Amino acid sequence: MSYTFFPPAAGFCLIFLALAAPAAVWSQPPGRGRQAALIERGLKLMDEGRYREAANLLEEAWENDPADASLAENLAICLLDGRKDEAGAFRLMREAILLGGKASVNVDHIHEKAMLSGGVVSDTCKGRLSFQKSRLSFVSSQRDHSFSLAFNEVKEFRRNRMLGSGQGGFRIETVQGRKLNLCPSDWSDRTTELIFRLWNLVTKE
Structure with missing residues (x-):
């Protein structure tokens, strides 16, 4: 019976690569975790009627993803009910509709x-x-x-x-x-x- 010998350093590298490869497949784009957290927290604040606070979080999320129709819809509600910014709210409402949302x-x-x-x-x-x-x-x-x-x-x-x-x-x-x-x-x-x-x-x- 024969064995293939790897120097300690080489063996460590192979083990490291084998373990790291699957993680690379499932890794999320940078900032995706923060984006999800911003939206989740913003929607929770909306449910509590805290629209002004929610607007601050959803604005940052919208800057990260200005193609999200649902995000535009919810941010517009926050601008209207939280900041009384009818002009800003209407711009986002129009954008949400153009993106195929509501x-x-x-x-x-x-x-x-x-x-x-x-x-x-x-x-x-x-x-x-x-x-x-x-x-x-x-x-x-x-x-x-x-x-x-x-x-x-x-x-x-x-x-x-x-x-x-x-x-x-x-x-x-x-x-x-x-x-x-x-x-x-x-x-x-x-x-x-x-x-x-x-x-x-x-x-x-």
């Missing part, structure tokens, strides 16, 4: 127009209204109030001021006659204006 705004779905003594609309649910190239959708905190509509299912998309409120809302009426009353979650006329700009963007391009 642009979203936090809104309240108003089930009734009845007003409480304090001037607050009763019976509402919160959710996210999203615009894409071919349809709009609403994902509600109450699942049975969610909806998704192709543009040809929408008969009218117009302003609709709530009774007793000085803030602007809007109504979506479907061709089947369903009337959906909504308002931006901050009850801001400026956000309502942005929503109409999004509607014009996706239906006219």
Whole structure:
């Protein structure tokens, strides 16, 4: 029986290469771990309603990957709700749509127009209204109030001021006659204006 002898240094090198080779196949590009951490932490802050803090993290992530439609969508929400930067938010919303994604705004779905003594609309649910190239959708905190509509299912998309409120809302009426009353979650006329700009963007391009 014969043995092949390797000098100690050579044997060590062969063992090292054998162990290192598989790791090279599975290694991630530099910075990928930090990118994932930025997005994960940013989304968690969004869930907690801490949009201004989330914006700082997602901005860095967007600089690293400006082709991520979902990242553009979420950063736009943070700029709008956290910094009140409508112009910056709209630019990112437009970019998200061009990348094949969607642009979203936090809104309240108003089930009734009845007003409480304090001037607050009763019976509402919160959710996210999203615009894409071919349809709009609403994902509600109450699942049975969610909806998704192709543009040809929408008969009218117009302003609709709530009774007793000085803030602007809007109504979506479907061709089947369903009337959906909504308002931006901050009850801001400026956000309502942005929503109409999004509607014009996706239906006219």
